[in-house]
Amino acid sequence: VLLLQVLIRRLRLHARARAKERAEVTSTVAERVGAIRLIRSYGEEGRESARFAAQANRYRKRVIRTQRFSSLTGPITEVFSGFLVILIIWAGTRPELLGLAQPLAPEAIIVFLMAALRLTSPLKTISSFPALMAVALASAERVFEVLDQPSRETDRPGEGAARFEREIVFDAVSFRYGDGDPVLSEVSFTLPRGKVVALVGPSGAGKTTLADLLPRFHDPTGGRILMDSVPLTRLTRGSLRGLMSVVSQDTVLLNDTVFANIAYGSPGATEAQVEAAAEAASAAGFIAQLPDGYQTIVGERGARLSGGQRQRVAIARALLRDPPILILDEATSALDTASERLVQQAIDRLMAERTALVIAHRLATVRDADEIVVLDAGRVVQRGTHDELFRAGGLYRRLYDLQFRDEETTLAAGL
Numbered sequence: 001v002l003l004l005q006v007l008i009r010r011l012r013l014h015a016r017a018r019a020k021e022r023a024e025v026t027s028t029v030a031e032r033v034g035a036i037r038l039i040r041s042y043g044e045e046g047r048e049s050a051r052f053a054a055q056a057n058r059y060r061k062r063v064i065r066t067q068r069f070s071s072l073t074g075p076i077t078e079v080f081s082g083f084l085v086i087l088i089i090w091a092g093t094r095p096e097l098l099g100l101a102q103p104l105a106p107e108a109i110i111v112f113l114m115a116a117l118r119l120t121s122p123l124k125t126i127s128s129f130p131a132l133m134a135v136a137l138a139s140a141e142r143v144f145e146v147l148d149q150p151s152r153e154t155d156r157p158g159e160g161a162a163r164f165e166r167e168i169v170f171d172a173v174s175f176r177y178g179d180g181d182p183v184l185s186e187v188s189f190t191l192p193r194g195k196v197v198a199l200v201g202p203s204g205a206g207k208t209t210l211a212d213l214l215p216r217f218h219d220p221t222g223g224r225i226l227m228d229s230v231p232l233t234r235l236t237r238g239s240l241r242g243l244m245s246v247v248s249q250d251t252v253l254l255n256d257t258v259f260a261n262i263a264y265g266s267p268g269a270t271e272a273q274v275e276a277a278a279e280a281a282s283a284a285g286f287i288a289q290l291p292d293g294y295q296t297i298v299g300e301r302g303a304r305l306s307g308g309q310r311q312r313v314a315i316a317r318a319l320l321r322d323p324p325i326l327i328l329d330e331a332t333s334a335l336d337t338a339s340e341r342l343v344q345q346a347i348d349r350l351m352a353e354r355t356a357l358v359i360a361h362r363l364a365t366v367r368d369a370d371e372i373v374v375l376d377a378g379r380v381v382q383r384g385t386h387d388e389l390f391r392a393g394g395l396y397r398r399l400y401d402l403q404f405r406d407e408e409t410t411l412a413a414g415l
Ligand SMILES: Nc1ncnc2c1ncn2[C@@H]1O[C@H](COP(=O)(O)OP(=O)(O)OP(=O)(O)O)[C@@H](O)[C@H]1O
Pocket: 177, 180, 183, 201, 202, 203, 204, 205, 206, 207, 208, 209, 210, 249
């Protein structure tokens, strides 16, 4: 019994460590599944899978170790039930112990024995059954969730490395998700090198979907996108994504240090480079005030930072890569006027001297664009500069007035 106690105590220790490691593995998986676009657009698939393999291996070793202990407890219970048999026989033959007048009849003892032995094994099974079922069900659910994710992307023969010198042309691009309704219908426009094209339009117009076609998260279901006259479908995703930084609408930060989040996708970045990027993204100031500076852990999904701070970390990440092409899906969440200004400064530096496709919500970003493409329900309804579209009236003017009114009220509230 003492031995069993020692064993069980060790087993419990191991099980606790194992549960902790399992939690780490699952939270890594959950986090990385949620950040799949970030991982893909920053070309980190290889390093992520190596990191995960190491973690899973550590967990596997731990499982084997606990298993070794728990397989010992089985035999020990067997030995224990052996002693139980001896005890029953011994007690049954000593009537004074049970307060009986005469020893139990041999038949009675046998009945006791049978009952005791028959009870032990099914009891063991029954007691472990609910736990087993719960684990199995939960696991099955997760497996299906992950299976629903699109599988690994593979390069097809005939795909070459991307080069970008002149322009990107959207040529009558249409797109639908699966067999749903068309989300984009014959969208055409040109993004020349060194220029900024802004996409504006009501929510659900298809702006994010359109921007997702550039790094080939999806391929058009109709029409073509050409980079220097080569269709994107003839270029490898890796080389294409190497040319661009993506700042997405919902900022994705990983539960790691500020430094690691900025250096994500730029392996080998030096401290000085990371700090320069943070400086340019108007993020250096608040990072200096964090308890551990660049080594501060940002928490799950960056929970320990404010919305505006998260955006600036994501912008610093994009700046550090210093790619020729930039895809910026401005966050719609409202910021207070001070952080709004800091974020806008960061965006301005990000777009300077770069080819940019910007999904714009901020007036300043829209006004500075070389061309504005107005999308409504997946179609281009207007194109031109801010001044042209402003004078022309129509959807752009309506969106602009709507935002301008909001802007005035927030300004008034801020003063
Ligand atoms: N993964 C998806 N599967 C199916 N439908 C989708 C998917 N993503 C978006 N859609 C649909 O496509 C349409 C366009 O969505 P999209 O995200 O491109 O809009 P948006 O212009 O970026 O809107 P917002 O300004 O709110 O970000 C919407 O009707 C949306 O429901």
